[in-house]
Amino acid sequence: MTAPGCRIILWRHGQTSWNLERRFQGTTDIELTEAGAAQARRAARLLASLKPDAIIASDLKRAAATAAELAAVTGLDVTHDEGLRETYAGEWQGLTHEEIIDRFGEQYAAWKRGEPVRRGGGELETEVADRAAPIVLRHAEKLPENGTLVVASHGGTIRTTIGRLLGLESHHWESLGGLSNCCWSVLGRGARGWRLLEHNAGTLPEPVLGDDD
Template sequence: MPAATVVLWRHGRTPYNQQRRFQGQLDVPLDSLGERQVRAAAVELALLDPAALVASDLSRAVATAAALTARTGVVATLDPALREVHAGEWQGLAHDEITARWPEDYAAWRRGDDVRIGGGEKRSEMADRAAGAVERHAAAVADGATLVVAAHGAALKGALLRLLGLELTSWTAVAGFRNAHWAVLGRRARGWALEEYNVGPPGAGEGVEG
């Protein structure tokens, strides 16, 4: 058996989160609040005794994982397959700018439709690559151990739905990951089960849902 537990952990707050800009795969670092959030989260996650740690290669996820490395000594493996959705021309724009220029596409994205946003990725493409990466890394972990995955809001939500065997049409029925919050999946005989969702450290409530 591979990993018994997978923790999906969203990065801490960034300046673009605070400004409500669409980050996508732009390499935006954590802000000072985000750094404090991930240090607080790492204290909690270290109690789960993770055997392995994997992260998106974007700096906000790398810095998030590094906070847990500092607590546990477990070094992160970086995987670009865990990057956020590629949002094409939307990347770097504020939500009201996107609404003004692509009102129909933005409304479709918010509804949960599987549209190619800004000429970039579809939600289904992002979910497939992120879920595949989680499964691949979970399979490489020692039997019964815990894997922590530090990545991005939409990518983690897509992976979560895929791993639970849920359709992406249920996207809007599930709240987004807040900054520095995590979900816990436990392996069962017939697949993964959701044990905890949107759990966060004290003081992380200032984060933005994504």
């Protein structure tokens, strides 16, 4: 059982050349651009001030390199796990947004409607959550009271993991907006389970002060 007051920071990797070209990366192992590495260094300085207790990351280069920047300023080790990789999307991988719509228009539309779709013959979003969410929870359970876990991963994997941890039905996961490069979302352990405290943040979270806290 995760200790009270714990936080999970789900951190998307920095910019890659395929991000700029709007190509679906999936499990293709693309490196950070120079700008992406700079994004990771900046974000790492901010996240380090939240005093994380542990860092886990996808083993793909773009996420691993992002996590390494936080490790460098905190002195923490990074635990890499292939279960935190981005969604495998088969024939979609390497295609631009426009090419996907042109070649797989009906499949794309069904996915956007929230239907269970194996994009390009790849994984279902629920299968991504099945592999990623338990890894995150397993590491969160090791945290001390009020501890913080940072998870360096990928946009699609982070969205499905958040949806699963919040107990949302899978067809609602798309309502969680995407993460910008090197931005993060924060989940906090509340009395009734996990709560979404911050989403697509790029600056330090502020405490919630008000009637809703």
